[in-house]
Amino acid sequence: MDFEVVIIGAGVAGSSLALALAKEGMDICLIDKGAPEIKGDIYKGRTAALNLASLDILEELGVRKGIQNYLTPFKNIYVWDSEGTSSLEFSSDEIGQPKLGDVVTNNAILSGTLSLLPNHKNLRFLSGDSLKTLDPQEESMKVCTEGGESISCKLVVGADGGLSSVRELSSIKIRTWSYEQKALIANLKAEKSHKNTAYQVFTKNGPIALLPMKKDNEEYLSLVWSADTDYAENLLALDEPSFLNELERKVESVVGKLSLNGKISSYPLHQLHAKDYYAKRSVLIGDAAHSIHPLAGQGLNLGLGDVEALANRILRNRRHGEDIGSEKMLIEYSKARKLINLRMMGFMEVFKNGFGSTNPWVRLGRNMAFGVAQKAPGLRKKFIKEAAGII
Template identity: 35%
Template sequence: MDNPPPPVQITCMEFDTDIIVVGGGLNGPVLALALSSAGLSVTVIDALPAPVRKKSGFDGRSYALALASARLMQGIGVWDTLDDKAQPILDIKVTDGRAGEGPSPFFMHFDHAEIEEGPMGYMVEDRHLRPALLKAMNAHKNITQISERRVTGQQTDPTGVRVTLDDGQTLRGRVLAGCDGRSSGTAKRAGIARTGWPYDQTALVCALEHALPHNGVAHQFFMPAGPLAILPLTGNRSSIVWSEKTDAAQRINEMPDSDYLDVLRPRFGSFLGEISLAGERFTYPLSLSLATELVADRTALVGDAAHGVHPIAGQGLNAGLRDIAALAEVLADASRRGEDIGARGTLERYQTWRRFDNATLALATDAFNRLFSNDNPLLRAARDIGMGLINKAPALRRGFIREAAGLTGDLPRLLRGRPL
């Protein structure tokens, strides 16, 4: 009689966490909070020390959160700590012109009163948003934070993913989420390529104090060298995102504060009275950068790791928050159904959901920048007439307002104000 075959040995693969999130800026913590609210365990790895991430002094950095993004913040439990520190965006005025000559008579004016949902969005300062996210993570038992560590390696297998940190520590999870920016190491290690191009523009970013109230109005002034965004903050202050040709931006940024303001004043105008700098000054080179895939084996990319766009419409962070809401919903629903949350088929649902929207945003911001960042008289006439026509068409205006508020398209539950 033949000997019976030996029993099959089934190895139980242990996991340190369900999702490993690489990057602790803004997208990483938001994703962690969304996933943990659905009962999933999350480990967030960030290269910065915790005290730097908790820095709460005003430095001028601020973010435009669309109304739908504010709903997400409510859904993950942080909006109540931000609400009284956020400045509602009530109107948006879009104009075209040249520095020192004032705006064209053709313009677009979007008033939040034309939709029922409320303000189109909110301006939130970095010094309030980042600590609020960190505080919420610290209070959540499903979230583990690892600071001052870099990921040096990642390997996937049929059941999970393992990452290696620069101190030799390893962690095993079911899914790896890359929230590590445009130079994403997560994407590179997963073999995901990028496509894109530089704009030969640099954004000069700062905050201003001004003599007159802004009344919650955001302004976008298009000039030949690039757009100037004036975004309302609480009090008589505004956030400035000022795009110039890179050589000019470097020269301007090297100027002392008084000369910097002298260059800005003809572009800014006098409608808010006298202006002065508040906080620090920053510069950011502008480019388009798109990952060719949003997912790989056991891996998903979110935010700037997936797509970096021109700030012309202020949608960069909001696009990342849409990624987060979609990925969190896909993973939460798969977990509730008992599916493998890291299976390629599961992650492909996220890619299918977000790929077209991200590509459309990238192409739209690129086209707008090319259309408006020039002094071609024919293009100037065409865009001015186009703005005038849109401004006189209520249905078109409402469409733009809803788009700015993040209320269009196939929205995940968190962006609709529903629980995950």
């Protein structure tokens, strides 16, 4: 069996890349071990704050129209620290945009991408199969699956998440460390309107994000509470009223009384960055290349940026009759994305460490820096544009 590109992993990154290439007529094989059809509630699970650049990518793929009802615009960002010494507030009005992005669940985006896959006869989706071996040759790559498929292609793409098999089989090294934190994820109803604001408070046990959501015209909030592991375990052991009391206290009742809408789920947090994004005839995108702290819900923005950058280069080489798995192209992709992904990861670390620190010198520096950012119009605009992904 021959394909031009084999993509391992049909999460948002892998399924988006499959659409981007298949719609240009390429022969694509997409493989996922988990058969990620959306079962149950589309509003459940992880949430992302998609910036304007990511929304443009989904528009280009034809995905945005189908998920329009699941998108909630966020127009303002309000960040503060629980000591009451520092805060930042930004609005889309300041850069002449109607919004900074949309909040949406991972499930909603997946429902959009996966529903479009059958439209492409040149795209084969092997659902419920997984990668077994990779055998790179000079001109091609041989991919074998646990289900017994043997596929030849020009390039294999690892879109198989944080525990990427493509990364491991390609002997790509990683740099990783644990944050010693867990993220608690839940849907909340609030007494007051969220006013399409993304709230973020930094407490001494970790940052808490409340992202604005809407379902059937009813407002709710998506909680991402990143808490030190011991404290997170204590929170998970609390009964519902005590959990909500603690949360209201930590977010200083910024949206009034809170109630839970469903269950709380949790996952351990770590930072991961692949030292290279490519090896011979294989390349990484999305969480397979980088996992970042979810404090601002930015993980998917980076993944969709990878999709666009890689798709453009593959299609360009193909148009020019050049090898779509050439080392030259993979180096070019890797360099371009590393720069952007590392900058965002660094930015998140500055925020996390700057706001999260109890060190008085760090706090003094942070307060001075954010004082300047709050007042300097040029810097404010740059920051807002960065958050909206329009730089």
